[in-house]
Amino acid sequence: MSTEERLAKIKKVVEARQKDLAVVLEDIHDPHNAAAVFRTCDALGIQNVYLIFEEEKSFNPRRVGKVSSSSANKWLDFYTYHSTVECLKDLKKKGYQIFATALAPGAQSIFKTNFKNQKVALLLGNEHRGLSAQALELADKKVILPMRGLVQSLNLSVTAAIFLYEVVRQRQNQPGCFLSKKESQKLLKSFSQR
Numbered sequence: 001m002s003t004e005e006r007l008a009k010i011k012k013v014v015e016a017r018q019k020d021l022a023v024v025l026e027d028i029h030d031p032h033n034a035a036a037v038f039r040t041c042d043a044l045g046i047q048n049v050y051l052i053f054e055e056e057k058s059f060n061p062r063r064v065g066k067v068s069s070s071s072a073n074k075w076l077d078f079y080t081y082h083s084t085v086e087c088l089k090d091l092k093k094k095g096y097q098i099f100a101t102a103l104a105p106g107a108q109s110i111f112k113t114n115f116k117n118q119k120v121a122l123l124l125g126n127e128h129r130g131l132s133a134q135a136l137e138l139a140d141k142k143v144i145l146p147m148r149g150l151v152q153s154l155n156l157s158v159t160a161a162i163f164l165y166e167v168v169r170q171r172q173n174q175p176g177c178f179l180s181k182k183e184s185q186k187l188l189k190s191f192s193q194r
Helices: 003-015 031-044 084-093 133-138 156-171 181-192
Strands: 021-026 048-052 077-081 096-101 119-124 141-144
Touching: 003 181, 021 031, 021 084, 021 156, 031 048, 031 156, 048 084, 077 084, 084 096, 084 119, 084 133, 096 133, 119 156
Parallel strands: 021 048, 021 119, 048 077, 096 119, 096 141
Antiparallel strands: none
């Protein structure tokens, strides 16, 4: 691919980046599961990924999952925390609504939840334990995938992909969904250095 073709592709990717949509992964055990989520984030134009390592061993998101992420991690921005409370409070200060994915009382179907016209942080938990009690308590809303079978859960990356596709689908034609010209230029400059 020539330099001009590469630059044109990067510009197109930057123009499709979602504004005010973040993914939060709490205490993911297997870095390869997280890397598969990173790949979905890149595919859907989600730039910001927050990682919480309070219970699980931390890993560098830039160094894992070359195969499972197809190097998507190179194009994302990561924010690492060692406290769920600190991460979610920071997101709330930035104006995000926290949507916790959980089989919990009062959880609403993702297909009946409105993600339009607001800053959305989608919170996903550990592969075995799910989200912590702190995360569920601090979440603004709890959302679920309606299941029609006997199994009540899916693999982390599959769950993330379904949730994120629905969020992006709802938001895609909303005013202000994508980065402003100034934000796009800043991201383009950052991409050219990666």
